[in-house]
Structure formats: C-alpha cells, structure tokens
Amino acid sequence: MEYDPTLLLQVEDVHKSFPGVNALSGMRLDLRHGEVLGLVGENGAGKSTLMKLLTGIYIHQEGEFFLDGEPLRVRTPLDAEKRGLSIIHQELNLVSHLTVAENIWLGREPRSGGVFTKPREQIARTRDLLERLEMDLDPKALVANLTVAKQQMVEIAKALSFDAKVLIMDEPTSALNETEVAQLHTLIRRFVTPETGVVYITHRMPELKSITDRITVIRDGKYITTTDTATSTLDEIISHMVGRAIDTSAKPVNVRDDREVILSVRNLTTKSALHEVSFDLHKGEVLGFAGLMGAGRTETARAIIGADPHVSAEITLRGTTVTISNPAQAARMGIGYLSEDRKKYGLMLNLDVAHNVTISSIQDKFTTGPFEKKSAIRQAAQDAVELLKVKTPSMTQQVKFLSGGNQQKAIIGRWLVKDCDVLIFDEPTRGIDVGAKEEIYQLLNHLAEQGKSIIMISSELPEILRMAHRVVVMSDGYVTGTLQADEATQESIMALATTRLSEKELP
Amino acid sequence: MFSAANPDPIQDSTAVVTPEEKQAGIWKQRLQQLLAFAGLLIIFLAFSIVAPTTFATYSNVMNILFSAVVIGCLAMGATLVIVSAGIDLSVGTGMALCAVMAATFMVRWGLPVWLGILLTLAFGAFIGLINGTAVTILGLPPFIATLAMMMICQGLALVVSNVAPIYFDPVDHASYMWISTGNLIPGSGFPNAIFVLILAVVVAYILFNxxxxGRYDVSIGSNMEATALSGINVKKWLILIYAAAGTFTALGGIMISARLGSAQPATGAGYEMQAIAATVIGGTSLAxxxxSVIGTLIGALIISVINNGLQIIMLPQQWQNVVLGTVIVVVVFIDQLRNKQAKAR
Incomplete structure (x- = not known):
C-alpha cells in the first residue's frame, strides 16, 4: 500500500460492511499537516462509521490507515488516543458528577504507590493545560454545572492532554450559539500547528467556509471529492453531497391539493427543542418531514402525541380543538406513532406477534369485561398479518425473530387494528434492506389511497422525494419551509435544512 | 457510548423460521415448566430415599403443602409485580400488618369474620395502591418505594398491636381459624389452607393469563416505553398490579394469623425474600x-419441600437458609445457561 509521508492522516481504500449494508466502500481521506479539513455528507453517508473505525470502535475489513506515514492500527478508543488521535463526539463523553480536572485525567490520574490519587498535582497539571489553551475554566468545577460550550472545552482539553496530533470533531457546534461557535473556532485555530490537524464534521454549511481549509465530501459510503474551501461555493458542495443518481421514475402518487385538513398544528413550542412549529396534514396525504439530525422532527411527533410535554400548542383534529397529554389519548383519537427506534420504543421484543399487533386495541375490541377474547385477538392479528404480508411462521412467534421490515409491518398492523387514521412514521425504513423498503413504500401509498393521513419523518432525501406529497423542512426546532412535491429537490430541501433560523432572529 | 461495537445486524434472511424451529420453540416453553417440576420431583425423591419412613408419608406431604400456603399466596403477588419488571419488598411485613389489621377488625372491633376478611383484603390492596402510586406518580424506583413500605408496615404492625400478639377467640373466631386448619373433607387430614392456596393460584392464573x-403486566415488563407509546395507560395499570399484589399479601396475612390463632406483629420480615425466591425458582425473570404462576407455585413447593425435608433429616435449622440460597443460585444459573444457549442458536 502506498502512502504519502507528507500527509498527517491518510485513509486509503477502506471497506467496511455490516450484514446487508455496505457502510464504506473505497473510502479515502487525506489530512495535511496544519489544516482543518471539513468532512461533509448526508445522514448515513458513512461519516460516523469512518470515525468509529479511526477510534477502534469498529474494525475495518479492507484498506489502510496511516498516521504521519506510519501504518495505524487501533483496537480501542484508548489505543487511538495514545497514538495521538482524539475524537470529540457529538454527544459528549464526560462524567457529569466529576470535576473538570477529574474528567480530563480519568483513568490516568497522577498516583502515588499505585493506589492513592494526588489531587493537588492533578489540579496543577490541569491548570497548566488550561492556561496553555487559554481556556477560562476552573479545574475544580463540576462538569454538571458547566454550559455545553464549556463542557466541550473540557473535551478538547482532554483530547489535547494526550498530545493529540489529529483532532476529530463530530458536529461540535450543534448545541452552541453563535458566540460560542466563534470561540470554538478560535480554539481550533490555536490548536492547529504544523504538526497537527483537525477533521471537522458538520452539517452547517456557513461554518465550513469560516473554519476549514479544504472540504471532503462523502456520499453513500464512498469518497466523492475534496475541494479547496476558498475556491468552492456552498452550492457546489451541496450538489456533491446529494448528487446521486436517484430513481426518478418513482414519484409521489395521488398528489392533490384539494383535500380537507385533518390535523392542524399551530405554534407547537417545547421547552428547548421546538419553536412555534406549525403545519397542516391533509386527508390521504403523505406529508414528509425533512431535516438534519437534531432538527426537531422526532420531538415534534412526540410532542403531538403527548409523549413529551409542550409549552404551548393549538392542535386541531378533524375540525375540533384537542388537548393531548399522553399517548393513550392520542391513540384514542386515532393518532398512531411509529418510532424511529423500533426496538426501544416500538416492540415488546420477547412477546409474540399477536401481542405486538393487538396490544393497542385489546381493551376496546377484544375483551368481555376484564377477560381477553383470545381467539378474537389471534384472528385480528392473523388478518393484519395477511393484509400487510408480514412474514412470520405463526402468531405465537416472538417478534424479535422477525426481520426489520416485518417488525415494522407488525407495528403498522397495530395501528391499523386500532383504526388509527393519522399515522406518524418516524424513519419508516431505518434498518430495513432495499427490497423491504420498496414494500413499505407501497404500503404507505396504499394506506394514503385509502384515506389514511401520513406524516413521514425521514432523513433520507430520496425517500422524501419519492414519497412525500408535500415536504415540511425543519432546522434547529423551527419549520424553515414547506415545499410542494414539484418544488422539492435535494438542493431545495438541503438549503432549507441548513438554514439557521435561530441565528437570523438573534439580534 | 462505546458499546456500539455491535451494529444492528438486521437481516431479512433471519426472518425465515422453519416449522421445526417453531415446534422447538413451543417445546422450549414446555420444557421450562417441566424442568421446574422435574426439580421438585427430584428433590422430593431424594428426601424420600434418605428418609423413607418419615418424609414420604401422607401426613408429611400434607405438612409440606400446608407450610407452602403462606409463601405461595405472597409469591403470587410477587410474581405479578416482578413480571412488570418491578419488585415488592413489602410483602413480608405487609403480611404481618394485614394480620394485625385482621385481628383489629375482628377481635378489637368485634366485626363479623366475613367482613373482617374483606376489610383485610381491601387493606392489603390499599398498601399495594400506595406502592403503585409511589412507583408511578412519584416515579420512585420500585426497590426504594417498597423498601420504604416494608419499613412502614413493620413499624405500623407494632404500633397498631401495641407490640404484643393479638389472639383470636377460640369460640367467636372458630370459623376464622377453620379457614386454615379446618377440614372441609372430614377425616381426610387435608387442611382447608391447601384449598385456599389452590384458590389463590387459580385466581392468580386467571388474572395473569x-x-x-396480565396482558399489560407482561407488556410493561417487556418494554414499558413501547407499551406507553402503544396507547396504554401504563401508570394506571401498574398501580392496579401493585394493588393486586397487595391483596395477595393480605391473603397471606389472613392465612398465617388463622393458622396461628393470633396476629404476630413481629413476624413477616424475611417472607418477602422467600416469596421472591419462589418466583425466581419458578422461572420468572427479574428483568x-x-x-409463570404455575412456575411460582412449584417454586413455593420446592422451598417448602426443602425446609421440611431438612427438618426431617435433622439438619439444624440454621442450615436451611444456606441450602435454600444454594438452590436459588443453581436453579437461576441453569435457567440463564439455557437462555444463553437459546440465544446463541
């Protein structure tokens, strides 16, 4: 394998696949000494897989990594840090009940006699480190009491305490405000010397311009291109990001704009995640919800069904103003929610198909007094399974043995048996393989045809473009735009999804 | 964070389950119950061989069943709670408090026996209601909520009884004691308490199955979040589950006081562990x-057989818990081993 000793970090032709998915194929990345390299790609493009390979969380199957021209093999995150490769994850990895100093030296505490900690030395070392980085932090402060921005500083200080050569930052600004972003960028510039480099992952296009030297675009687990930041435009980068050849033949079906409004949401605001979210859902419509991770789409769904509290909202369902304070009420009103995380929020994995399909309706439909009507339950489950073509050997099969697509169908069945006519699908095809995806799409179209109204939250733009009659785009907890099917393109959605409304409104 | 080393291996190919595998699944379930029952038989046979003339007699079998009654009743409630992924530590001292309340109703207040029994059952349900409320509305972990209730019941039993046993009147309350020690079938040597246990098991079985x-109990225990998102009022049902457990606790209190002819306020602590042990031995997962209600019954019988058998072979009483503890480790270990193998397949 050839390598270039002038590069700080080199990723050559790396492959990684999971059962049924090629997560990375022929991935490459070149980080030069003394530069900040932006790494961009859509959700699922392979960024986090690459990061996990670099830090030894996953092991790659093919290809090579080089650090300063030396082959790099890491087996554990600690390995990676010892070699000078530090990663700061989007979700911070700090122990909130420990102090700044304790967090930085966790697992590497200055000791005497192997067992006794030396707190004074630890604090002195921390003070040195923080001074070097010009960070305004108290080594004895509890991490729990710090703002997210300061916690991030702690992570950076920790990374640098390993004498990191390469610092990888995954969406470091998703929880920061404008001033804090500027501070972070100052810190990054201070870190970058001719010996070091930064890989900066972000979804925020304007930040790429302000902090990076070059930008690498990846898509579908493949390397696409690397451009100099100074000579490229954001539009170019976005079109590289989304520019896959998509199947344009499949389009939303039955798009009409004369349908009655069935669910109307106005000014849905929660404590932190959502700001004045408003939209209408029409009968028989597939309403797409697009946006980047953390844009507030799942939060919107959960707030509507009362799974999470909201500060204010006016919700009108079939012409009547309603208050929904828990999912039981939502279900009674005919709103069913299918979570993005089926295993955690959808299925009772160790229970059987019949249970999972009928659990929502047993009390209304399949009881005599307190007693269950077992045969009616089995029959209803059987009918749903046949209607939705769920592949299961029997109604008594534990649902954990079904494939992802069939598990999803079982939950769809649950809401159909319950007679729900508003269905909120959160990432309906996540973890489902290609063939089964198509089946789910056809099922959604079929349901919409029958007059069910569908909200489809999806992070996959091709999926939105293929299915949605209209697209609500969210960013940072705001609705930044609503597009008709014929206006929706990858570019128009991406542009809205990367808008930071909150910034515009800040003075 | 770093536990994500094993990505979701979602494969459609795994969905194909052959009829043979399905058949194996059914047999696995049957096997589970059979195994507990086989364990009971093996322990029983072992004692029968060691002490053929004293252990394996009709009257001793009656003894074994008789002494399984209280633990059996308590364990029915414990099973309902444990299936919901909770725990109820208050069943032991709750039983003592219920016994004291039964005596208060009948002896002190002079209420008729039937009314005293009903009020005691209601009181037990009330204890459970408070447990359930603490767990759901206050959001306390079940271990903490019922630990607190365990101490409250222990204290209240002493307070209400003025730290002294309350004795039932052999004449006025003869019918009360008949519930436990009487013979519905005269001359059979078959105490009524055993009928009560059978009744309790039947009720628990119906409730659970x-x-x-029972449906929501299993569902909540399997995945509470998903059950709530499926539109089930999880809080309400959990409160009812704890209340049902409290009612079984009260039944335990009735059975122990009817048997002794008195309410002993200081007994009770430790019974909760036996009830949990019976449940766990019976194959109910603490997760x-x-x-299984029947499994729990078998668990209670195993405990009773061991206690009785050890007495008969004259092993000092202090050794009984040592043996029982060992049995729990062995049984649960075997159960987990089988589960792991089932997963690996």
Whole structure:
C-alpha cells in the first residue's frame, strides 16, 4: 500500500460492511499537516462509521490507515488516543458528577504507590493545560454545572492532554450559539500547528467556509471529492453531497391539493427543542418531514402525541380543538406513532406477534369485561398479518425473530387494528434492506389511497422525494419551509435544512 | 457510548423460521415448566430415599403443602409485580400488618369474620395502591418505594398491636381459624389452607393469563416505553398490579394469623425474600416480561419441600437458609445457561 509521508492522516481504500449494508466502500481521506479539513455528507453517508473505525470502535475489513506515514492500527478508543488521535463526539463523553480536572485525567490520574490519587498535582497539571489553551475554566468545577460550550472545552482539553496530533470533531457546534461557535473556532485555530490537524464534521454549511481549509465530501459510503474551501461555493458542495443518481421514475402518487385538513398544528413550542412549529396534514396525504439530525422532527411527533410535554400548542383534529397529554389519548383519537427506534420504543421484543399487533386495541375490541377474547385477538392479528404480508411462521412467534421490515409491518398492523387514521412514521425504513423498503413504500401509498393521513419523518432525501406529497423542512426546532412535491429537490430541501433560523432572529 | 461495537445486524434472511424451529420453540416453553417440576420431583425423591419412613408419608406431604400456603399466596403477588419488571419488598411485613389489621377488625372491633376478611383484603390492596402510586406518580424506583413500605408496615404492625400478639377467640373466631386448619373433607387430614392456596393460584392464573391486567403486566415488563407509546395507560395499570399484589399479601396475612390463632406483629420480615425466591425458582425473570404462576407455585413447593425435608433429616435449622440460597443460585444459573444457549442458536 502506498502512502504519502507528507500527509498527517491518510485513509486509503477502506471497506467496511455490516450484514446487508455496505457502510464504506473505497473510502479515502487525506489530512495535511496544519489544516482543518471539513468532512461533509448526508445522514448515513458513512461519516460516523469512518470515525468509529479511526477510534477502534469498529474494525475495518479492507484498506489502510496511516498516521504521519506510519501504518495505524487501533483496537480501542484508548489505543487511538495514545497514538495521538482524539475524537470529540457529538454527544459528549464526560462524567457529569466529576470535576473538570477529574474528567480530563480519568483513568490516568497522577498516583502515588499505585493506589492513592494526588489531587493537588492533578489540579496543577490541569491548570497548566488550561492556561496553555487559554481556556477560562476552573479545574475544580463540576462538569454538571458547566454550559455545553464549556463542557466541550473540557473535551478538547482532554483530547489535547494526550498530545493529540489529529483532532476529530463530530458536529461540535450543534448545541452552541453563535458566540460560542466563534470561540470554538478560535480554539481550533490555536490548536492547529504544523504538526497537527483537525477533521471537522458538520452539517452547517456557513461554518465550513469560516473554519476549514479544504472540504471532503462523502456520499453513500464512498469518497466523492475534496475541494479547496476558498475556491468552492456552498452550492457546489451541496450538489456533491446529494448528487446521486436517484430513481426518478418513482414519484409521489395521488398528489392533490384539494383535500380537507385533518390535523392542524399551530405554534407547537417545547421547552428547548421546538419553536412555534406549525403545519397542516391533509386527508390521504403523505406529508414528509425533512431535516438534519437534531432538527426537531422526532420531538415534534412526540410532542403531538403527548409523549413529551409542550409549552404551548393549538392542535386541531378533524375540525375540533384537542388537548393531548399522553399517548393513550392520542391513540384514542386515532393518532398512531411509529418510532424511529423500533426496538426501544416500538416492540415488546420477547412477546409474540399477536401481542405486538393487538396490544393497542385489546381493551376496546377484544375483551368481555376484564377477560381477553383470545381467539378474537389471534384472528385480528392473523388478518393484519395477511393484509400487510408480514412474514412470520405463526402468531405465537416472538417478534424479535422477525426481520426489520416485518417488525415494522407488525407495528403498522397495530395501528391499523386500532383504526388509527393519522399515522406518524418516524424513519419508516431505518434498518430495513432495499427490497423491504420498496414494500413499505407501497404500503404507505396504499394506506394514503385509502384515506389514511401520513406524516413521514425521514432523513433520507430520496425517500422524501419519492414519497412525500408535500415536504415540511425543519432546522434547529423551527419549520424553515414547506415545499410542494414539484418544488422539492435535494438542493431545495438541503438549503432549507441548513438554514439557521435561530441565528437570523438573534439580534 | 462505546458499546456500539455491535451494529444492528438486521437481516431479512433471519426472518425465515422453519416449522421445526417453531415446534422447538413451543417445546422450549414446555420444557421450562417441566424442568421446574422435574426439580421438585427430584428433590422430593431424594428426601424420600434418605428418609423413607418419615418424609414420604401422607401426613408429611400434607405438612409440606400446608407450610407452602403462606409463601405461595405472597409469591403470587410477587410474581405479578416482578413480571412488570418491578419488585415488592413489602410483602413480608405487609403480611404481618394485614394480620394485625385482621385481628383489629375482628377481635378489637368485634366485626363479623366475613367482613373482617374483606376489610383485610381491601387493606392489603390499599398498601399495594400506595406502592403503585409511589412507583408511578412519584416515579420512585420500585426497590426504594417498597423498601420504604416494608419499613412502614413493620413499624405500623407494632404500633397498631401495641407490640404484643393479638389472639383470636377460640369460640367467636372458630370459623376464622377453620379457614386454615379446618377440614372441609372430614377425616381426610387435608387442611382447608391447601384449598385456599389452590384458590389463590387459580385466581392468580386467571388474572395473569386471561385478563388484560396480565396482558399489560407482561407488556410493561417487556418494554414499558413501547407499551406507553402503544396507547396504554401504563401508570394506571401498574398501580392496579401493585394493588393486586397487595391483596395477595393480605391473603397471606389472613392465612398465617388463622393458622396461628393470633396476629404476630413481629413476624413477616424475611417472607418477602422467600416469596421472591419462589418466583425466581419458578422461572420468572427479574428483568420482567416473562413469568409463570404455575412456575411460582412449584417454586413455593420446592422451598417448602426443602425446609421440611431438612427438618426431617435433622439438619439444624440454621442450615436451611444456606441450602435454600444454594438452590436459588443453581436453579437461576441453569435457567440463564439455557437462555444463553437459546440465544446463541
């Protein structure tokens, strides 16, 4: 394998696949000494897989990594840090009940006699480190009491305490405000010397311009291109990001704009995640919800069904103003929610198909007094399974043995048996393989045809473009735009999804 | 964070389950119950061989069943709670408090026996209601909520009884004691307490297997979040589950006081562990979502057989808990081993 000793970090032709998915194929990345390299790609493009390979969380199957021209093999995150490769994850990895100093030296505490900690030395070392980085932090402060921005500083200080050569930052600004972003960028510039480099992952296009030297675009687990930041435009980068050849033949079906409004949401605001979210859902419509991770789409769904509290909202369902304070009420009103995380929020994995399909309706439909009507339950489950073509050997099969697509169908069945006519699908095809995806799409179209109204939250733009009659785009907890099917393109959605409304409104 | 080393291996190919595998699944379930029952038989046979003339007699079998009654009743409630992925530590001292309350109703207040029994059952349900409320509305972990209730009941039993046993009147309350020690079938040597245990098991079985309470119990234990998102009022049902457990606790209190002819306020502590042990031996998972009323009955019988058998072979009483503890380790270990193998397949 050839390598270039002038590069700080080199990723050559790396492959990684999971059962049924090629997560990375022929991935490459070149980080030069003394530069900040932006790494961009859509959700699922392979960024986090690459990061996990670099830090030894996953092991790659093919290809090579080089650090300063030396082959790099890491087996554990600690390995990676010892070699000078530090990663700061989007979700911070700090122990909130420990102090700044304790967090930085966790697992590497200055000791005497192997067992006794030396707190004074630890604090002195921390003070040195923080001074070097010009960070305004108290080594004895509890991490729990710090703002997210300061916690991030702690992570950076920790990374640098390993004498990191390469610092990888995954969406470091998703929880920061404008001033804090500027501070972070100052810190990054201070870190970058001719010996070091930064890989900066972000979804925020304007930040790429302000902090990076070059930008690498990846898509579908493949390397696409690397451009100099100074000579490229954001539009170019976005079109590289989304520019896959998509199947344009499949389009939303039955798009009409004369349908009655069935669910109307106005000014849905929660404590932190959502700001004045408003939209209408029409009968028989597939309403797409697009946006980047953390844009507030799942939060919107959960707030509507009362799974999470909201500060204010006016919700009108079939012409009547309603208050929904828990999912039981939502279900009674005919709103069913299918979570993005089926295993955690959808299925009772160790229970059987019949249970999972009928659990929502047993009390209304399949009881005599307190007693269950077992045969009616089995029959209803059987009918749903046949209607939705769920592949299961029997109604008594534990649902954990079904494939992802069939598990999803079982939950769809649950809401159909319950007679729900508003269905909120959160990432309906996540973890489902290609063939089964198509089946789910056809099922959604079929349901919409029958007059069910569908909200489809999806992070996959091709999926939105293929299915949605209209697209609500969210960013940072705001609705930044609503597009008709014929206006929706990858570019128009991406542009809205990367808008930071909150910034515009800040003075 | 770093536990994500094993990505979701979602494969459609795994969905194909052959009829043979399905058949194997059914047999696995049967086997589970059979195994507990086989364990009971083996322990029983072992004692029968060691002490053929004293252990394996009709009257001793009656003794074994008789002494399984209280633990059996308590364990029915414990099973309902444990299946919901909860725990109820208050069943032991709650039983003592219920016994004291039964004596208060009948001896002190002079209420008729039937009314005293009903009020005691209601009182037990009330204890459970408070447990359930603490767990759901206050959001306390079940261990903490019922630990607190365990101490409260222990204290209240002493307060209400003025730290002294309350004795039932042999004449006025003869019918009360008849519930436990009387013979519905004269001359059979078959105490009524055993009928009560059978009744308790039947009620628990129906509750668990035939009603929506049991359905939601399993569902909550399997995945509470998903059950709530499926539109089930999880808080309400959990409160009812704890209340049902409290009612079984009260039944235990009635059975122990009827048997002794008195309410002993200081007994009770330790019974909760036996009830949990019976449940666990019977194959109910402490992780929730899986359990069996019949398994729990077998668990209670195993405990009773061991206690009785050890007495008969004259092993000092202090050794009984040592043996029982060992049995729990062995039984649960075997159960987990089988589960792991089932997963690996």
């Amino acid at each position: 035939k009603t929506i309470l 929730g979502g899986k359990g």
